[in-house]
Amino acid sequence: MSNVLEIEHLSTHFHTEEGVVRAVDDVGLQVRQGEIVCIVGESGSGKSITAMSVMGLVEGPAGRVAGGRIAFDGIDLLKLGRNELRTIRGNEIAMIFQEPMTSLNPVLKIGEQLMEPLIEHRKMSKKAARKRAIELIGEVGISRAEQIADSYPHELSGGMLQRIMIAIAISCEPKLLIADEPTTALDVTIQAQILDMLRRFKEESGMSILLITHDLGVVAEMADYVVVMYAGKVVEEGEVVALFENPQHPYTKGLLKSKPIINQRQDELYSIPGQVPNPLELTPSCYFHDRCAYCMDICRTQQPVLKDAGNGQKVACWLNEEVTPV
Ligand code: SF4
Numbered sequence: 001m002s003n004v005l006e007i008e009h010l011s012t013h014f015h016t017e018e019g020v021v022r023a024v025d026d027v028g029l030q031v032r033q034g035e036i037v038c039i040v041g042e043s044g045s046g047k048s049i050t051a052m053s054v055m056g057l058v059e060g061p062a063g064r065v066a067g068g069r070i071a072f073d074g075i076d077l078l079k080l081g082r083n084e085l086r087t088i089r090g091n092e093i094a095m096i097f098q099e100p101m102t103s104l105n106p107v108l109k110i111g112e113q114l115m116e117p118l119i120e121h122r123k124m125s126k127k128a129a130r131k132r133a134i135e136l137i138g139e140v141g142i143s144r145a146e147q148i149a150d151s152y153p154h155e156l157s158g159g160m161l162q163r164i165m166i167a168i169a170i171s172c173e174p175k176l177l178i179a180d181e182p183t184t185a186l187d188v189t190i191q192a193q194i195l196d197m198l199r200r201f202k203e204e205s206g207m208s209i210l211l212i213t214h215d216l217g218v219v220a221e222m223a224d225y226v227v228v229m230y231a232g233k234v235v236e237e238g239e240v241v242a243l244f245e246n247p248q249h250p251y252t253k254g255l256l257k258s259k260p261i262i263n264q265r266q267d268e269l270y271s272i273p274g275q276v277p278n279p280l281e282l283t284p285s286c287y288f289h290d291r292c293a294y295c296m297d298i299c300r301t302q303q304p305v306l307k308d309a310g311n312g313q314k315v316a317c318w319l320n321e322e323v324t325p326v
């Protein structure tokens with residue numbers, strides 16, 4: 001199957017007063033058509049910044065994509081101008097976030113916010129867009145769709161707002177949906193419903209999903225392929241079954257030690273001692289070495305690179321060097 005999204009050697013940096021933060025450091029990943037790829041990692045791992053880089057949302061004086069290639073359907077997004085990017089964003093690539101309120105306009109009615117992309121990208125008349133907006137509200141499982149269309153965001157619950165965000169995201173039938181912790185703020189039952197719905201839309205439309213989460217229960221439920229990030233780097237990746245059955249990186253092993261419980265929200269997943277290193281104090285090393293029970297001398301002075309580890313997995317760890325000749 002073809003790759004809808006191909007990220008190669010992506011680096012995204014933030015310039016702070018104390019120095020440069022390499023939030024995303026030489027990251028690569030692919031998402032094939034109809035596939036769900038999960039990026040998993042603790043906060044500060046760079047997973048959200050990776051997604052924002054794809055959407056062209058890392059801008060301004062402090063943050064910028066410092067290098068690499070982000071190809072969507074073969075088009076290098078980093079070479080597109082603002083307007084060209086706008087025709088893709090919200091249309092062929094859509095994004096949903098953890099907090100719907102940050103993306104919805106508080107002073108516009110729900111129906112109007114659903115109509116906007118249909119009018120802009122699909123060139124629908126107002127009348128047709130209104131009709132489709134109401135249909136979409138029904139499709140995300142909300143009853144009394146007309147009444148909801150005439151409501152303001154503050155009149156709806158968090159779960160309903162996230163459904164509306166999904167309705168907006170799928171309104172233009174995107175090829176790729178990027179979902180950044182879409183269910184983290186919701187209770188367990190609603191979370192399961194939203195994930196089911198995303199999977200159903202994916203099955204019906206053939207879209208691909210790049211799903212960002214810290215929750216291995218969500219990964220187990222949703223992912224075809226998993227990318228584990230740590231301190232801005234990919235440390236392990238592989239098909240979901242292989243990775244859960246045979247994690248190879250000590251970090252992934254640590255994550256999996258606190259066994260994911262399907263359909264149960266986990267705020268504090270990680271029992272790995274220690275913390276993610278200060279991004280301003282990174283030295284050439286395995287960034288996990290302070291927390292790793294297997295740390296060797298080489299781990300403190302040289303950075304392992306991501307290499308084939310068999311079984312379709314890739315791992316960046318010096319322990320893996322014995323099995324893969326250099
Ligand atoms: Fe642990 Fe060394 Fe592997 Fe890093 S490279 S995860 S410190 S064994």
Ligand code: MG
Pocket residue numbers: 043047048180181
């Ligand atoms: Mg995040």
